[in-house]
Amino acid sequence: MxxxxxxxxxxxxxxxxxxxxxxxxxxxxxxxxxxxxxxxxxxxxxxxxxxxxxxxxxxxxxxxxxxxxxxxxxxxxxxxxxxxxxxxxxxxxxxxxxxxxxxxxxxxxxxxxxxxxxxxxxxxxxxxxxxxxxxxxxxxxxxxxxxxxxxxxxxxxxxxxxxxxxxxxxxxxxxxxxxxxxxxxxxxxxxxxxxxxxxxxxxxxxxxxxxxxxxxxxxxxxxxxxxxxxxxxxxxxxxxxxxxxxxSAKGFDIQEASEQFQSFHNELFENTQKMLRSEGQTLLRMKSYWGYFSHGFSNNRKAYKLIKKSNSFNKYHEATRRIFKEQSLLLQPYNRNDNNIDE
Ligand SMILES: Cc1cc2nc3c(=O)[nH]c(=O)nc-3n(C[C@H](O)[C@H](O)[C@H](O)COP(=O)(O)O)c2cc1C
Structure with a gap:
């Protein structure tokens, strides 16, 4: 807190x-x-x-x-x-x-x-x-x-x-x-x-x-x-x-953590877009991040699916808006048996 x-x-x-x-x-x-x-x-x-x-x-x-x-x-x-x-x-x-x-x-x-x-x-x-x-x-x-x-x-x-x-x-x-x-x-x-x-x-x-x-x-x-x-x-x-x-021995204020996560994500997106320039490359990179990030949300599978099927920046922003609005950030441990990642 x-x-x-x-x-x-x-x-x-x-x-x-x-x-x-x-x-x-x-x-x-x-x-x-x-x-x-x-x-x-x-x-x-x-x-x-x-x-x-x-x-x-x-x-x-x-x-x-x-x-x-x-x-x-x-x-x-x-x-x-x-x-x-x-x-x-x-x-x-x-x-x-x-x-x-x-x-x-x-x-x-x-x-x-x-x-x-x-x-x-x-x-x-x-x-x-x-x-x-x-x-x-x-x-x-x-x-x-x-x-x-x-x-x-x-x-x-x-x-x-x-x-x-x-x-x-x-x-x-x-x-x-x-x-x-x-x-x-x-x-x-x-x-x-x-x-x-x-x-x-x-x-x-x-x-x-x-x-x-x-x-x-x-x-x-x-x-x-x-x-x-x-x-x-x-x-x-x-x-x-x-x-x-x-x-931290203390718990987290989830609302505050959610806002910090969104600021972190938005900067990651903006600077990835600036670096890679192409829409396709940027989306590909953001999808690999979400292979990890989706774990933190209340409906991992749904969050990843929404991101995975976004094929334009507009769709991507719509997907992240929905995830941030409809799902809670749980700050839960990464589960290696339930992942969306190609390791
Ligand atoms: C996709 C991927 C890429 C990695 N790239 C590197 C790398 O460039 N250099 C390195 O030393 N380890 C690399 N690693 C290994 C990680 O640094 C780390 O040793 C490994 O994930 C185990 O730690 P963890 O269980 O905390 O993830 C990579 C791991 C993954 C999954």
């Missing part, structure tokens, strides 16, 4: 940092800025990965997302996905030149198109390559490096084998998403595995995976009380108030 201004004081008291996970196609600078401005509660934001493409190009459209002028008021950690030292150095130097002090190396992307090319989680079984890259690049760059990793590619065993090998390197943090890549997002994340392996690392560790509600946060935090950084992904996109709910 508080306004955003007073909230910013309250949110400093939680002893655990909460960050927004990188989600390609969703948590771009437009989403991050709108979330930060209208809802808040997030300490730091990770940008979806940058990479050098097959033709060895680093596309300007990708650079745009992390430019400091496009992320003016938030703490941003850019992410890279690479499997060789040359690409690592090229991206690290670019990110460093923008003034960032940390970058994150993606060793977690699970999709076969990526892993078959020994990128993301596809690099996890190749310990020698990982070690060689770190040995080669770390002495050459000033920017600090953190890693975000899954527990393995085809099973959970890489985590316990790789963590001790990373101990000699001056990494700023290792964010562990305890689920192996072949599982994609189907099985539950495995916090017990995180806990069982955490003593193998000399590094600061962060937890990521299936934090969908304040209750699930508290359950995981109880299991791993020493971990003081939790990264929130789908749960925070589906319920943009999740970080604030985790921090």
């Amino acid at each position: 508080f306004a955003l201004e007073s909230f910013n004081n309250i949110h400093k008291h939680l002893d655990t940092q909460l960050s927004l996970a990188p989600i390609q196609g969703i948590t771009n600078h437009i989403f991050r800025n709108a979330l930060h401005k209208h809802i808040g509660g997030v300490d730091k934001y990770y940008a979806p990965y940058l990479r050098i493409d097959k033709e060895k190009h680093f596309r300007p459209s990708k650079q745009y997302d992390i430019l400091p002028e496009n992320n003016p008021d938030l703490t941003l950690i850019p992410q890279i996905m690479v499997n060789n030292s040359a690409d690592f150095l090229k991206l690290a130097e670019f990110i460093e030149s923008l003034g960032y002090t940390e970058l994150n190396w993606n060793l977690g992307c699970p999709y076969p198109m990526v892993t078959n090319r020994k990128l993301g989680a596809g690099l996890l079984p190749h310990h020698t390559t990982i070690i060689e890259i770190l040995n080669h690049v770390l002495p050459k760059i000033k920017i600090s490096v953190s890693i975000k990793m899954r527990s393995g590619l085809t099973d959970d065993t890489e985590l316990e084998k790789l963590l001790p090998k990373l101990n000699p390197f001056p990494l700023s943090e290792i964010i562990i998403h305890p689920r192996f890549a072949k599982q994609l997002y189907k099985e539950k994340a495995n916090p017990e595995l995180f806990k069982a392996c955490s003593h193998l690392s000399a590094h600061q560790l962060a937890y990521n995976g299936d934090v969908f509600s304040p209750d699930s946060f508290r359950t995981y935090k109880k299991q791993i009380p020493a971990i003081d950084h939790f990264m929130l992904g789908r749960g925070l996109v589906a319920n943009p108030f999740l970080a604030r709910q985790i921090r």
Whole structure:
């Protein structure tokens, strides 16, 4: 029951940092800025990965997302996905030149198109390559490096084998998403595995995976009380108030939250339209957001259906007006078994 201004004081008291996970196609600078401005509660934001493409190009459209002028008021950690030292150095130097002090190396992307090319989680079984890259690049760059990793590619065993090998390197943090890549997002994340392996690392560790509600946060935090950084992904996109709910012992004024959600949504729409320009592309992007947002409304299926069938801006605005008028924002947990999302 508080306004955003007073909230910013309250949110400093939680002893655990909460960050927004990188989600390609969703948590771009437009989403991050709108979330930060209208809802808040997030300490730091990770940008979806940058990479050098097959033709060895680093596309300007990708650079745009992390430019400091496009992320003016938030703490941003850019992410890279690479499997060789040359690409690592090229991206690290670019990110460093923008003034960032940390970058994150993606060793977690699970999709076969990526892993078959020994990128993301596809690099996890190749310990020698990982070690060689770190040995080669770390002495050459000033920017600090953190890693975000899954527990393995085809099973959970890489985590316990790789963590001790990373101990000699001056990494700023290792964010562990305890689920192996072949599982994609189907099985539950495995916090017990995180806990069982955490003593193998000399590094600061962060937890990521299936934090969908304040209750699930508290359950995981109880299991791993020493971990003081939790990264929130789908749960925070589906319920943009999740970080604030985790921090707040009090209930929410639903009317106020509804208004904040609408301001957040309207800015997301306007800036997405400005960036993508085309009506079709903008609608496509907004539909993927609503695959998550619809979870928060009293009639998830109906809300998503209304959005899904809007084939013009007029129809889209009509659909959102109806949802905001006829449905309540419930601030309920993301339900991975009842979603409208292509994960
Ligand atoms: C569509 C989609 C895109 C993603 N893109 C990225 C990415 O660019 N970089 C990354 O490290 N993780 C990416 N992830 C993984 C998330 O950052 C996070 O690790 C995962 O969703 C588990 O956290 P959650 O259960 O809180 O969602 C992506 C996940 C999804 C569903």
